[in-house]
Structure formats: C-alpha cells, structure tokens
Amino acid sequence: MSDSNTTDFTNPSTFILLGIPGLEAAHIWISIPFCTMYAIALLGNFTILFIVKREPSLHEPMFYFLCMLAVTDLVMSTSTVPKMLSIFWFNSREISFSACLTQMYFVYSFSAMESGILVAMAFDRYIAICHPLRHSTILTNSVVAKIGLAVVLRSCIFTLPYPFLARHWPYCRTNIIPHSYCRHIAVVNLACADICISSYYGLFNLFSVNGMDVFFITVSYTQILRAIFHLPTKDAQLKTFGTCISHLCAILALYIPDFFSSLTQRFGHNVPRHFLVLIASVYLLVPPVLHPIIYGVRTKQIRGRLLQLFFHKET
Template identity: 75%
Template sequence: MSYSNATDFTNPSTFILLGIPGLEAAHVWISIPFSAIYAIVILGNFTILFIVKTEPSLHEPMYYFLCMLAVTDLLLTTSTLPKMLSIFWVNSREISFSACLTQLYFVQCFSAIESGILAAMALDRYVAICHPLRHSIILTHAVVAKIGLAVVLRSGIESLPFPFLLRQWSYCRTNIISHSFCAHMAVVKLACGDTRISSSYGLFVLFCVLGLDAIFIAISYMQILRAIFSLPTKDARFKTFWTCGSHLCAIVIFYIPTVFSSFVYRFGQNFPLHVHVLIGNMYLLLPPMLNPIIYGVKTKQVRGRLLWLITQKQSNVFS
C-alpha cells in the first residue's frame, strides 16, 4: 500500500506507523535506549516474579499484587515495543488494520489493569496499616484472587468499545499514523465524519475508570495518613509511612504521564508532534521499567532476597 495522504477507503488493509515523526534520521540511535528499556523490563519483572515465587515469606497479598503488576507490565510492553523496535531497526512500518486495533485494545486494557492493581495495592496498604490485626483475615488468598479477577474483567470489558468504535468509521484521509504504536487518539484523528463518540468514550474511561481508581487511592491514603499521625513517635510514623514508599512512587510514575499524555493528545495542539509521540511512549515504557527497580530498592524483603541470590551466585562462581 502506498504511503499516500489521499487514499479512499472505508477500512484500510494496513496502516503505516511513522515511528517518531521528525526524528526518522535518528531512529537507529533512538532504538538503543528503547532496547535497553525492554531488556530492563524483562529482566526486572521476571526477577520480581522469581523472587516472590521462591521466597515463602513473600507469599502475602502485597507481593501477589506486585506479581500481577509485573505480569501486566510485561504484557503492556510486549504489546507495543517489539513493533516499535522493528520500525527503528528495519523501517518495518506497516501494520494490518486488525492488528492495529488489537494492539490498541491491549494498550487500553493493560493500562486499565495496571490502574486497578495500583488501587488494589492501596487497599492492601490501608488494611495493613489501619487494621493490622485483621489483615490476614480480610485479605485472604481467595479475596486477593477475586480482586485480581475483577480488575482483569473490568479492564477487558471497558476496553472492548475502543476497537469496535474505530472499526465503524471511514478512513478517507490517510492511512498514516503519526506515532510509533496504534494509540487511540492517533487513530481517531485519521477517521472521517463525527468521531466525538470515540473521543468522548476515551475521556469517560480516563475519568470514570482511572479517575475512580485514583479517587479510591486518595481516600485510602487519607485514612493511612490519619493512622500514621496517630502513632506516638516520629520514628514509628516514618517507618510506617516508608512501607508505602514503593507504592506511592509507582502511582506517580503511572498516573502523571498517563493523564498528561491523554490531555496533550486532545488539547495540546501547540506541542511539536515528536513531543506528543515521545510522551505517549514514556507513559507506556517508564512504569514497566521503573516498577521493579522501585520495589527492588525500597522493599526490604525483595531487596534482601535479591542480594541473597546475587551473593549465592557469586559464591558458586568462585567456589
């Protein structure tokens, strides 16, 4: 298919992903940090999964949710980054219409799952700090499994309208997507006719799914802070709050880029196009890369187990 800006079709057989518009000459160089990010994502999240599986003391709700987060990060990154790298490395820009909508669905679904898991982790922190004696009674293994299943079902269902709405539009302007993956608003902008329903549904999901998760997290932390400030000593308050440090960092690196990227796409017409694309890439790539690092550094049990594994390997090498 031609890379024409004047094609005439209802549903194109393929779309053309430009990668990072305006920076095509630097794609090979851009692929280096992106490849490093993918390697860190795979190594870091599989390490988290291995540590939790092999350490019985980590078989607790907090670490089960952490494993769910690691799996989600792996799937979210794998749904987009291999295609990005093929664009950067070998200029493989074509993606079929169905594959594009499938990728778009998975991006929306896994992003919503990540938001739901962060909300579930806030619940765990609330119960652990505000009701410590009832933590094991409230958050049993069965309850954790049901929460995880509910998050996946919710995210899968609310993401279904995205590809179905996009499939019904006519694409009579162009088949060129000025992005490195099939982002929702990047595809919506190619459609002809009145596409406000697609844009409005995207905002609905942003406010009523991610927004409700964020409100739930905020309420949980208001209760957590009340409990922390009621502790008798400054040292006790600091130690208790420190147990939330990893989760708070994960919240910041997920929600801020996600919300910022969504608003830039809709209202940031003055931003250069390559800035739009880089922001969209970062909101997908930074959380999966940083989450295992944050939890590896800040969580004592994970850090201790990781150091033990490293020293064991070193002793085996030199023995």
C-alpha cells in the same frame, strides 16, 4: 509500502506507523534509551515473578498483587515496544488493521488493569498499616483472587469499545498513523467521519476508570498518612513515610503522563506532535521500569531473597 498521504481506498488492510513524526532522523538514538528501559523492565519484572514463585514465605497478598502488576507491566510494554524498535531500527512501519486493533486493545486493557492493581495495593497497604491485626482475615487468598478477577473483567469490558469503535469508522483518506503505536485517538482521527463518540468515550473512560482509581488511592493514602503520624517513634514514622512516598511516586508516574497525554492529544493543538508522541511512548515504559525498583528492590523481603540468591550462586 505506500508513502502517499492521499490514497483512494476504503478501510485499508494495512496501516503505516510513522514512529515519532519529525524526529525520524533521530530514531536510532531514541531507540537506545527505549531498548535499555525495555530490557530493565523485562529483567526486573521477571525477577520479581521468579523470586515470589520460588519463596513460599512471600505467598501473601502484597506479593500476589506485586506479581499481578509485574505481569501487567510485561504485557503492556511487550505489546508495543518491540514494534517501536522495529520502526526505529529497520523502518518496519507496516501493521495490519487487525494487529493494530489488537495492539490497541492490549495497551488500554492492561493499562486499566495496572491502575486497578495499584488501587488493590493501596488498599492492602491501608489494611496492613491501619488495621494490622485484621489484615490476614480481610485479605484472604480467595479475596485476593476475586479482586484480581474483578480488575481483569473491569478492564476487558471498559476497553472493548475502543477497537469496536475504531473498526466501525470508515477510512478513506490515509492509512498513515502519525504515532509509534496504535493509540486509539491517533487511529480514529484518520477516519472520514464524525468521531465524537470515540473521543467522548475516551474521556469518559479516562475519568471514570482512572479518575475513580486516583480517588480511591488518594483516600487510602490519606488514611495511611494519618496513621503514620500516630506511630509511637520518629524512626517508625520516617520509615513508613518513606515507603509511602516511594509508592506514591510510582503511582504518579503512571497517572500524570496518562492524563497529560490523553488530554493534550485532544485539546493541546499548539503542542508539537513529536513531543506528544514521545510522551505517550515513554509513558508505556516508565511504570514497568519503576515498579520493580520501588515495589521490589525497596521491599525488604524481595531485596533479602535477591541478595540471598546471588550469595548462594557465588558460593
């Protein structure tokens, strides 16, 4: 492995990930919460998939979307965290150019899918609360499948330029990526060319995809909150409001770090690099950990089936 920052080469076949620059001495300690969160994410999301598959009564739109979210969380975290842990534990920093671009594509495409699924779930909650009698006729299984397909196609298409542009640029200065995974802007910053197109496309994608999703989620939950205040009893209002607040917390846990990290990577020149990398890395793990808790454990049907499963095992 080369440790040189100025190697004469063109388009290297291998990149070197530094992990969290400036905190190399603390990599072992940093790996503990990362590993713990990853284990919780795996356990929580696989449990949701298992329970929904096993229980026919849960085969309805809300839980179909929840399963889509669980799969997305599993793929997004698994595409990055094992490599991060290998850096933290074994100093295994090398990654091939093709693997780097593949990781980049998976991270951004499944992040966009996650955003799209949250929009679909917000729409489902809007129909369930504001138009409960029409819920089963509007969100049929075929409509849910079409929504899921649209989310996947949108994410795959909008993410495709990331690795395409990254492969297009010439790399002739260094192959050392000061990051824990192949984040698009961290990779293209190594190019010895004008990367304005990559930077502008990243901002366009951030505001056109995530920005529009935030807009639609805001509209849905505004309508939901208006409907809540028209519920007949205070108990019903508080119960529904508490559910909405927990969902909004999960949504904010996805969008706030994403917008913060993307913008500060480009414009936050005075922000310490290790802080930016740490935020960008944690961002990949917080939603997969929170979603099974907020959408799963706090959902009455999932919680009931989970308790029933353990109860039968004990007896």
